[in-house]
Amino acid sequence: xxxxxxxxxxxxxxxxxxxxxxxxxxxxxxxxxxxxxxxxxxxxxxxxxxxxxxxxxxxxxxxxxxxxxxxxxxxxxxxxxxxxxxxxxxxxxxxxxxxxxxxxxxxxxxxxxxxxxxxxxxxxxxxxxxxxxxxxxxxxxxxxxxxxxxxxxxxxxxxxxxxxxxxxxxxxxxxxxxxxxxxxxxxxxxxxxxxxxxxxxxxxxxxxxxxxxxxxxxxxxxxxxxxxxxxxxxxxxxxxxxxxxxxxxxxxxxxxxxxxxxxxxxxxxxxxxxxxxxxxxxxxxxxxxxxxxxxxxxxxxxxxxxxxxxxxxxxxxxxxxxxxxxxxxxxxxxxxxx
Numbered sequence: 386x387x388x389x390x391x392x393x394x395x396x397x398x399x400x401x402x403x404x405x406x407x408x409x410x411x412x413x414x415x416x417x418x419x420x421x422x423x424x425x426x427x428x429x430x431x432x433x434x435x436x437x438x439x440x441x442x443x444x445x446x447x448x449x450x451x452x453x454x455x456x457x458x459x460x461x462x463x464x465x466x467x468x469x470x471x472x473x474x475x476x477x478x479x480x481x482x483x484x485x486x487x488x489x490x491x492x493x494x495x496x497x498x499x500x501x502x503x504x505x506x507x508x509x510x511x512x513x514x515x516x517x518x519x520x521x522x523x524x525x526x527x528x529x530x531x532x533x534x535x536x537x538x539x540x541x542x543x544x545x546x547x548x549x550x551x552x553x554x555x556x557x558x559x560x561x562x563x564x565x566x567x568x569x570x571x572x573x574x575x576x577x578x579x580x581x582x583x584x585x586x587x588x589x590x591x592x593x594x595x596x597x598x599x600x601x602x603x604x605x606x607x608x609x610x611x612x613x614x615x616x617x618x619x620x621x622x623x624x625x626x627x628x629x630x631x632x633x634x635x636x637x638x639x640x641x642x643x644x645x646x647x648x649x650x651x652x653x654x655x656x657x658x659x660x661x662x663x664x665x666x667x668x669x670x671x672x673x674x675x676x677x678x679x680x681x682x683x684x685x686x687x688x689x690x691x692x693x694x695x696x697x698x699x700x701x702x703x704x705x706x707x708x709x710x711x712x713x714x715x716x717x718x719x720x721x722x723x
Contacts, residue, residue, distance in 0.1 A: 405688035406593075409435060409708040409715075411586040412634040412682055418443045419706035419715035422588055432596035433495065435588040436470055440491040440600040443584040451582035454488050455527030457602040459609045460545065460559075462534035464525040464602050466490035467616040469505075470498060473595030473624035480505040480616040486522040487515045491600045494616070496520075505616060537606055545606055583615045585622050585632025587684045595686070597624035597632055597646075604637070613637025619647030628654035629686055631666070635679025635695075643670045649683045659683035660691030664723070667693045680705075680722075696722035 409422045422439030426432070444453035444466075451457060458464055468490035469480035479498025482505065484490050493515040497506050506514055516522055537543070538558065547554035549568055550561035583601040599615040599622045614620035614637035621637070623646035624630035631649035633640055645666040652662040663683040670677055680694035680703040688710075694703035701722050708715045 405709045405711060406589060406591045407709065408589040408684060408688045408690065409439065409586065409706075410682050410684055410690050411439060411584055411706050412632060412680065413449065413582060413584065414704045414706060414717050415443050415448050415584055416706055416715050416717070417446060418448065418584055418586070419708050422586060423708040423715060426588065426590055432588040432590050432594045433470065433472060435590075436586050436596045436598040437491050437495050439586050439588070440468065440470075440584055440598050441489055444489060444491065444600055448584055449582050450529070452584050452600050452602060453490075454523070454525040454602070455530045457605040457607070458526075458530045458534040458537075459603075459607045459611070460542070461609050462526070462531065463609070464530050465609075466525070466600070466602050467612060467621075468494040468598070468600040469616040469618065469621055470494045470598040471596060471618065471622060471624045472498070473597065473626035473630060476625065478504045478618050480618070481507070481511045481515075482612040482616045483508040483511070483610060484515070485509065485512045486525060487512055487520050488523055488525065489520060491598055493518070493520055494598070504618065507612070508610070533605065542606075546604070546608055546611075583613075583621065583632075583634040583637075585615075585634055585682065587622075587624065587630040587632055587682065589630070589684060589686070589688055593626055593686055595624045595626040595630050595684075597622040597630045599632060611638075614641035617641050619644040621646065623647045623650050625650055625654070626686065629659065629662070629684055631663070631681055631683045633666075633679065633681045636674075636677050639674050639677045640670060640679050645670060645679075645681055649681060653683065653685045658691065659685050659689050660693070663691045663693035667695050667723075671695055692718070692720045694720060694722035 421442040422435040425435040447453040466484040479494040542558035620641040622632040631646040649662040649666040684690040
C-alpha cells in the first residue's frame with residue numbers, strides 16, 4: 386500500500402518527461418558543436434550560452450564548409466554569414482545577415498539582441514556594428530573558397546541562381562540584364578546538397594528555459610545580398626519556452642516562405658508530439674515544392690524531440706545530434722525522409 390502511494394505521489398508531482406532534461410539537439414552530425422553546448426548546460430550555464438557556444442564551435446571548425454568563414458562564396462567570390470539566436474523565455478531575438486569580415490556571426494547576433502532594441506541587422510552596417518561591439522574584422526576568404534570561386538568562373542558560372550536574364554544564365558556569366566519576356570518555371574535543383582546546410586540548435590535546461598539558434602555562410606554562388614531562412618525568425622529557428630523549439634536546414638529560399646520552425650512550435654503548442662510537428666512542417670512545404678531539399682528538428686518542453694526531412698535524390702536520410710540526461714554525451718541520430 387505504501388509503495389503504491391509513493392509511486393502515485395511521484396507521478397503526480399514529477400512533470401512527465403523531465404528525466405530527459407536537459408537537452409541539446411542540433412542539425413547534421415556536428416558532434417563537437419553538440420559537445421560544446423552540452424558542456425555549458427552541464428556547467429549550469431544558460432541555454433543562450435549553450436546555443437551560442439555550440440554554433441560558434443561550428444563557425445570555428447567550418448562545419449561541412451557550410452558554416453563559418455572560407456565557404457560558400459557568392460557570385461563575387463565573397464563569403465558572408467547569417468546567424469540568429471532566440472530566447473524562448475522573453476521571445477527576444479538577435480540576428481545578422483550578409484555579415485562581412487566577422488567570423489563569429491552567432492556572437493554578433495547575440496550582441497544585436499543584448500545591446501540594441503532591434504532584431505535583425507544586415508550587410509555592411511551589421512559589420513560596422515560588430516566592430517563597434519569589439520568583434521575583430523578579418524578576411525573571411527580562404528584558399529579553398531578562392532578555388533571554389535575560380536573553378537566556378539572557369540565553368541561559365543555554373544550553377545547559378547539567375548533566371549529570365551540575358552545573357553543566358555545557363556551558359557554564361559554576367560553581368561545580367563532582364564529579358565523582355567518573363568518565363569515562369571520552377572527553379573532548378575542544384576545538385577550539391579551541402580551547398581546550403583546550416584547548423585540549427587535547440588537547448589533546453591532542467592528548469593524549462595529554452596533557446597534556439599542558427600549559423601551559416603549561406604548558399605554557394607548566391608547572388609550577392611541574398612539572405613536565406615537561417616536568420617529569419619520562425620523560418621531558420623524558433624523557440625518558446627511554453628511550447629517548444631525548432632530549427633530548419635536546407636533550401637532556405639523555399640523554406641523561408643512557409644516559416645516551418647514557427648509552424649512546428651505552434652503545432653506542439655496545440656498538442657502535437659515533436660515528430661508529428663516536424664513532419665507536418667515539412668509536408669506543408671512539400672505540397673508546393675515536392676522536390677525541395679530540407680529538414681527540421683523539433684523539441685517540446687518536456688525534452689522529447691523529433692525530426693523530419695523531404696526525400697529527394699541523394700537525400701533519403703537526415704542525421705542530427707542529441708545530448709540529454711539519458712546519454713550524457715552527444716549521440717548521432719537519424720530519420721528516414723518521406
